[in-house]
Amino acid sequence: SQQGEEDPQALSIQEGENATMNCSYKTSINNLQWYRQNSGRGLVHLILIRSNEREKHSGRLRVTLDTSKKSSSLLITASRAADTASYFCATDVHYGNNRLAFGKGNQVVVIP
Amino acid sequence: GAVVSQHPSWVICKSGTSVKIECRSLDFQATTMFWYRQFPKQSLMLMATSNEGSKATYEQGVEKDKFLINHASLTLSTLTVTSAHPEDSSFYICSAGRGGTDNSPLHFGNGTRLTVT
Numbered sequence: 001s002q003q004g005e006e007d008p009q010a011l012s013i014q015e016g017e018n019a020t021m022n023c024s025y026k027t028s029i030n031n032l033q034w035y036r037q038n039s040g041r042g043l044v045h046l047i048l049i050r051s052n053e054r055e056k057h058s059g060r061l062r063v064t065l066d067t068s069k070k071s072s073s074l075l076i077t078a079s080r081a082a083d084t085a086s087y088f089c090a091t092d093v094h095y096g097n098n099r100l101a102f103g104k105g106n107q108v109v110v111i112p
Numbered sequence: 113g114a115v116v117s118q119h120p121s122w123v124i125c126k127s128g129t130s131v132k133i134e135c136r137s138l139d140f141q142a143t144t145m146f147w148y149r150q151f152p153k154q155s156l157m158l159m160a161t162s163n164e165g166s167k168a169t170y171e172q173g174v175e176k177d178k179f180l181i182n183h184a185s186l187t188l189s190t191l192t193v194t195s196a197h198p199e200d201s202s203f204y205i206c207s208a209g210r211g212g213t214d215n216s217p218l219h220f221g222n223g224t225r226l227t228v229t
Contacts, residue, residue: 033217035220040203040223040225041222041223042116042118042205042207042220042221042222042223043156043205043207043218043220044220045217045218045219048217088155088156098144098146098209098216098218099146099158099161100146100158100218101158102148102155102156102158103155104154104155105154105155107153
């Protein structure tokens with residue numbers, strides 16, 4: 001089955017710097033989503049990019065999607081200590097039923 | 113505020129007992145909810161899709177008799193871990209979408225940390 005997979009990265013950056021993380025997947029998708037998880041909590045949806053979109057912005061977030069390479073990136077600009085969390089990409093397993101396959105996740109630590 | 117409520121947030125139980133976890137959609141009806149399991153520092157593993165008024169759909173490798181799912185109403189799904197063993201200790205998370213057929217973003221509960229002693 002297809003699966004979003006991030007490069008196994010743990011980022012540690014200074015506040016104000018940008019954080020970039022990547023995700024790759026294996027099969028065709030309808031859309032790709034990024035979620036954030038604070039330690040011991042549920043996930044919070046950040047942004048959804050459809051397969052016919054190449055780039056999308058939401059506040060300090062910028063997501064790119066390259067369907068030819070089956071990859072996506074999430075950029076957080078001007079990071080804040082509150083951005084410290086794990087970030088997961090997720091792809092739809094089948095169109096229209098919300099069954100999502102999550103990648104391994106990137107742990108980001110923003111040092112004040 | 114939270115749109116999906118999960119209860120309890122943590123539970124400790126003895127080996128051999130059963131534990132029920134509830135997942136409620138607070139301000140929308142959810143014909144479908146999803147249950148995941150997450151090990152420390154790992155990703156979410158989809159366990160099953162909970163379907164209102166019908167049987168749950170389990171992912172490959174997930175024991176349906178071990179993890180009983182009931183979705184009796186449009187706002188409530190429950191996951192019961194039966195005859196729990198220490199290896200069932202994990203973080204269980206539910207999610208629900210507001211609907212539509214275009215994979216609209218999911219809303220997640222805050223998870224339940226299960227510890228089986």
